[in-house]
Amino acid sequence: MSVxxxxxxxxxxxxxxxxxxRSPSAVFGGLVVGGILLVAMVAxxxxxxxxxxxSTGKELLPPSAAHLxxxxxxxxxxxxxxxxGTDLTLLSSVGAVLIAGLVxxxxxxxxxxxxxxxxxxxxxxxxxxxSFPALLAAITLVAAFGASTVTATVAIGVASIxxxxxxxxxxxxxxxxxxxxxxxxxxxxxPLAILRRHVLPNVAPFIIVQVSLLLSVTVLAVAAxxxxxxxxxxxxxxxxxxxxxAQSYLYQDPLLAVWPGLAIxxxxxxxxALGDGLRDLLDPTLRGRS
Amino acid sequence: xxxxLTLFGASVLVFAVLNILPGSPAQVIxxxxxxxxxxxELTIKLGLNQPLPLQYLHWIGGLxxxxxxxxxxxxxxxxxxxxxxxAVTGPLVALGxxxxxAIAVPTGILSAxxxxxxxxxxxxxxxxxxxxxxxxxxxxxxxxxxAVDWRLLPASGFIPWSQSVGGALRSLVLPAISLGLxxxxxxxxxxxxxxxxxMQADYLRTARAKGLPARRALVRHGVxxxxxxxxxxxxxxxxxxxxxxxxxxxxxxxxxxxxxxLSSVANRDLITVQxxxxxxxxxxxxxxxxxxxxxxxxxxxLEVGG
Amino acid sequence: xxxxxVSGLSVDTEGLxxxxxxxFEVSAGERVGLIGESGSGKTVAAxxxxxxxxxxxxxxxxxxxEGRQLVGLSDREFSxxxxxxxxxxxxxxxxxxxxxxxxxxxxxxAVRAHRxxxxxxxxxxxxxLMARVGFPxxxxxxxxxxxxxxxxxxxxxxxxxxxxxxxxxxxxxxxTTALDVTVQAQVLALLQRLVAEEGSALLLISHDxxxxxxxxxxxLVMYGGTLVEAATTDEILKAPRHPYTAALLQTSAxxxxxxxxxxxxxxxxxxxxxxxxxxxxxxxxxxxxPREQARCREVPPLVGDGHRFACWFPLEPGAAPIAGTFxxx
Numbered sequence: 050m051s052v053x054x055x056x057x058x059x060x061x062x063x064x065x066x067x068x069x070x071r072s073p074s075a076v077f078g079g080l081v082v083g084g085i086l087l088v089a090m091v092a093x094x095x096x097x098x099x100x101x102x103x104s105t106g107k108e109l110l111p112p113s114a115a116h117l118x119x120x121x122x123x124x125x126x127x128x129x130x131x132x133x134g135t136d137l138t139l140l141s142s143v144g145a146v147l148i149a150g151l152v153x154x155x156x157x158x159x160x161x162x163x164x165x166x167x168x169x170x171x172x173x174x175x176x177x178x179x180s181f182p183a184l185l186a187a188i189t190l191v192a193a194f195g196a197s198t199v200t201a202t203v204a205i206g207v208a209s210i211x212x213x214x215x216x217x218x219x220x221x222x223x224x225x226x227x228x229x230x231x232x233x234x235x236x237x238x239x240p241l242a243i244l245r246r247h248v249l250p251n252v253a254p255f256i257i258v259q260v261s262l263l264l265s266v267t268v269l270a271v272a273a274x275x276x277x278x279x280x281x282x283x284x285x286x287x288x289x290x291x292x293x294x295a296q297s298y299l300y301q302d303p304l305l306a307v308w309p310g311l312a313i314x315x316x317x318x319x320x321x322a323l324g325d326g327l328r329d330l331l332d333p334t335l336r337g338r339s
Numbered sequence: 340x341x342x343x344l345t346l347f348g349a350s351v352l353v354f355a356v357l358n359i360l361p362g363s364p365a366q367v368i369x370x371x372x373x374x375x376x377x378x379x380e381l382t383i384k385l386g387l388n389q390p391l392p393l394q395y396l397h398w399i400g401g402l403x404x405x406x407x408x409x410x411x412x413x414x415x416x417x418x419x420x421x422x423x424x425x426a427v428t429g430p431l432v433a434l435g436x437x438x439x440x441a442i443a444v445p446t447g448i449l450s451a452x453x454x455x456x457x458x459x460x461x462x463x464x465x466x467x468x469x470x471x472x473x474x475x476x477x478x479x480x481x482x483x484x485x486a487v488d489w490r491l492l493p494a495s496g497f498i499p500w501s502q503s504v505g506g507a508l509r510s511l512v513l514p515a516i517s518l519g520l521x522x523x524x525x526x527x528x529x530x531x532x533x534x535x536x537x538m539q540a541d542y543l544r545t546a547r548a549k550g551l552p553a554r555r556a557l558v559r560h561g562v563x564x565x566x567x568x569x570x571x572x573x574x575x576x577x578x579x580x581x582x583x584x585x586x587x588x589x590x591x592x593x594x595x596x597x598x599x600x601l602s603s604v605a606n607r608d609l610i611t612v613q614x615x616x617x618x619x620x621x622x623x624x625x626x627x628x629x630x631x632x633x634x635x636x637x638x639x640x641l642e643v644g645g
Numbered sequence: 646x647x648x649x650x651v652s653g654l655s656v657d658t659e660g661l662x663x664x665x666x667x668x669f670e671v672s673a674g675e676r677v678g679l680i681g682e683s684g685s686g687k688t689v690a691a692x693x694x695x696x697x698x699x700x701x702x703x704x705x706x707x708x709x710x711e712g713r714q715l716v717g718l719s720d721r722e723f724s725x726x727x728x729x730x731x732x733x734x735x736x737x738x739x740x741x742x743x744x745x746x747x748x749x750x751x752x753x754x755a756v757r758a759h760r761x762x763x764x765x766x767x768x769x770x771x772x773x774l775m776a777r778v779g780f781p782x783x784x785x786x787x788x789x790x791x792x793x794x795x796x797x798x799x800x801x802x803x804x805x806x807x808x809x810x811x812x813x814x815x816x817x818x819x820x821t822t823a824l825d826v827t828v829q830a831q832v833l834a835l836l837q838r839l840v841a842e843e844g845s846a847l848l849l850i851s852h853d854x855x856x857x858x859x860x861x862x863x864x865l866v867m868y869g870g871t872l873v874e875a876a877t878t879d880e881i882l883k884a885p886r887h888p889y890t891a892a893l894l895q896t897s898a899x900x901x902x903x904x905x906x907x908x909x910x911x912x913x914x915x916x917x918x919x920x921x922x923x924x925x926x927x928x929x930x931x932x933x934x935p936r937e938q939a940r941c942r943e944v945p946p947l948v949g950d951g952h953r954f955a956c957w958f959p960l961e962p963g964a965a966p967i968a969g970t971f972x973x974x
Contacts, residue, residue, distance in 0.1 A: 076386050076468075115482075142349060145601060177348045182582035185616060192604040192612045193356050269473050275584050276475055299494070303483040310476035318471035409720045447737065541740035545751075547697055548735075549806060550728030550758035551718050559754065563745045640744060 067272050073325020081319025085135060092136040098126035100286045102132035109302045118308050122298060130286035131308055137252040137281060138288055141202045143265040146260055153213025154256060158244060160214065161221035174234045175211035183208035183270055191279045202265025209263055214274040254331050261324035265317045272313045288313050342628050345495030349620045351500045357609050400618065411608045420599065427497060428584050428595035431511055439526055447530025454535060469524030474583050478517035478590040482487050483535050485513060495592040518583050522576045529572050533565035566639050574630035578623040648673045648813055653706035656693055663689050664870045668947060673813065676847040678857030681867035684918045687850045691816045695733055696723040711813065729759040732807035736819040738799035739971050742791040746800045749787025755809035774805040779835060795827035804836060811843060816848045833860060856891060858882060865888045869929030876952040886959040889930045
């Protein structure tokens with residue numbers, strides 16, 4: 050039995066508080082993601098030390114005022130490397146999501162508007178790619194083309210196409226079946242104009258949510274690939290690569306592994322929370338579902 | 340039928356991707372100092388001079404008759420090596436699944452039963468954090484605490500089953516925990532949603548009206564009904580576990596399928612890569628098929644047609 | 646002999662009253678109807694009697710059943726009574742049965758909830774129950790899953806579950822509302838026959854006065870979480886005292902309203918049932934009542950001997966029912 054109480058205690062408060070009370074996870078995720086973006090932007094222009102600058106005699110130093118997170122086995126500043134790694138991780142993840150979106154969204158729209166053989170073929174293809182776990186697809190592509198930032202980005206991007214195509218298709222179907230689209234068709238609007246004027250605006254929110262959720266997946270995949278030595282090759286600073294390096298020094302300096310691990314976990318959590326929160330704000334009926 | 344088609348498509352895809360580049364595997368095997376004549380000889384010996392479709396048929400025919408071929412690098416047959424690796428990866432995935440279920444079922448049920456109380460909310464929040472910790476990060480953290488600090492369990496390596504079953508199990512404990520925790524956290528949310536659904540179901544009220552106490556009614560009707568939605572995600576979770584094992588084996592330097600795959604990628608031993616990728620894809624697809632069949636067994640409404 | 650005595654029963658959720666001070670009795674073997682519109686609190690009343698009110702519903706007052714106080718019992722103590730002495734037939738046969746369990750097993754569960762009998766004995770009892778609720782081949786039909794049965798058949802299974810342990814009181818909450826019209830009459834007749842055979846008392850909850858009056862000896866009229874009138878079926882039909890009951894009679898298509906239906910007009914009660922927490926101070930029917938006066942700001946008590954009603958300005962006994970407002974179509 051559900052009881053509509055009609056009480057809105059939050060309405061009296063300010064807009065920020067209202068947002069916090071309506072979707073705490075969106076706010077938390079937004080703050081984390083904002084912080085990551087800020088670090089990445091700063092890192093493009095400035096880091097405390099050069100991320101590749103080796104200083105002999107300063108190896109494996111503990112955290113101090115000069116080196117906030119200490120130094121690694123070559124005396125490189127961990128904090129600077131982490132900042133520079135943020136930049137690369139974000140570029141790679143965003144690149145992958147961009148690839149997935151640029152192919153997946155049009156494919157999903159096409160599958161939704163052409164219900165016949167074309168749509169069926171697209172969705173079968175999506176299912177086929179979907180049956181490959183993203184990381185396995187990425188490893189296969191790396192095996193064929195060799196390890197590099199570009200290969201890793203493209204591989205993860207390609208493997209993520211189906212999730213975009215599916216979300217876009219299922220969001221576009223009800224819009225295409227709606228009366229106002231039927232009316233627009235009756236007026237003789239071209240299919241492309243209908244897509245641009247009616248379908249895209251309605252599908253956009255779902256795509257934005259999917260971007261955020263997918264970013265958490267791609268960040269994870271980028272880190273995993275560079276950890277496995279299949280991403281950006283060293284000495285460039287990557288979170289996964291730093292983690293892999295640090296593993297050789299677990300007995301001397303376990304903190305070395307904690308920093309990149311924390312960075313990966315926090316970004317995944319942030320993008321995930323933002324996506325979940327946005328979905329809740331968009332569609333309250335989905336609240337509580339996984 | 341759909342499964343066979345998917346697998347066929349997957350095999351074409353894998354073969355195409357790995358054979359699309361011009362470079363000659365024979366050149367890779369023999370190294371840069373090899374004479375053009377010896378490269379040619381090996382190319383013919385490996386059958387690499389034949390047109391690609393024929394090579395594909397040769398490969399897929401071999402797979403179907405369980406002849407996996409010989410490694411480009413060592414020249415040894417791939418099958419025994421893969422078999423030895425499976426003896427590590429299989430138990431790792433099984434233990435990971437067990438551990439994941441051992442976490443997901445109790446926490447999911449508890450956070451559903453206490454969904455109105457703070458403890459349930461905290462439990463749900465904890466699973467959210469658990470989902471965000473990548474398995475390889477967790478693995479390294481576990482190594483730092485359990486293996487380095489407490490010196491309780493080995494940090495890496497594997498003691499073969501033939502040498503000591505206990506030793507082998509001990510070397511799989513930390514990897515299995517790292518592997519299972521994330522999947523367990525994801526699964527826990529599905530269990531919670533499923534149990535909440537059962538708790539609000541009318542048939543549960545009917546059961547209580549019969550005189551079954553609340554907990555007993557939930558056990559009697561909840562287990563089966565909640566397992567239906569949970570089963571659907573279990574297939575996905577299993578593929579997550581299998582692919583996660585590749586990474587976890589690297590963290591703990593276990594000589595499993597993942598390690599074999601990664602070293603083959605590093606050596607550009609493409610035929611082995613091709614075989615392993617196909618094996619993993621087959622396992623994932625077949626697992627999903629099995630889960631689908633199990634689903635039909637549990638839910639009688641899907642008996643006919645479906 | 647009084648089987649059930651409810652006095653001062655109030656139920657609140659989050660500070661809003663759902664039931665307020667409900668008093669009534671049911672004698673052994675008696676058939677009583679509880680009538681009201683949706684939102685009147687009649688379903689909550691039934692669930693509360695069974696101790697199955699939703700989480701977060703606070704119960705006050707007294708429910709005495711077979712001499713035992715039920716309010717405040719633990720779930721375990723209540724479980725010994727539910728199904729054994731007091732059973733319930735639910736409104737939705739589509740969802741009241743576990744979709745993944747064979748219907749025979751669900752009846753067996755009801756038998757074994759209270760009787761320590763062998764599995765062959767409980768099975769025999771299950772087949773007997775299925776035959777009694779009208780399954781021609783219980784042996785075969787008990788192996789069906791709910792989705793393989795029709796709505797009427799499912800409701801028969803629910804009735805069999807309720808009868809499993811020969812309860813002294815059966816609560817039936819809109820047992821026929823979800824069924825096809827042709828099936829409704831069959832199921833109602835079955836319920837009536839079985840109750841008579843068992844000697845159980847029946848509390849039939851419905852929004853339909855025709856259903857209640859065809860089965861029950863006495864009728865309780867509920868509005869806004871309060872009992873506004875209680876009398877024998879005859880008195881309610883022929884001489885209602887509360888304006889709400891009178892209005893309800895006029896809107897009931899089966900009784901007295903045919904002539905107006907023929908004239909193409911449907912009688913309605915002006916206004917609508919307020920939502921929870923939206924009821925006025927004083928008499929709950931205030932604002933919709935044609936006889937309202939200043940005194941109605943005070944809560945009228947449920948008074949009378951035998952025929953009880955809660956109204957300051959009741960209709961005269963035997964007077965023609967008041968004219969409702971008729972909305973043309």
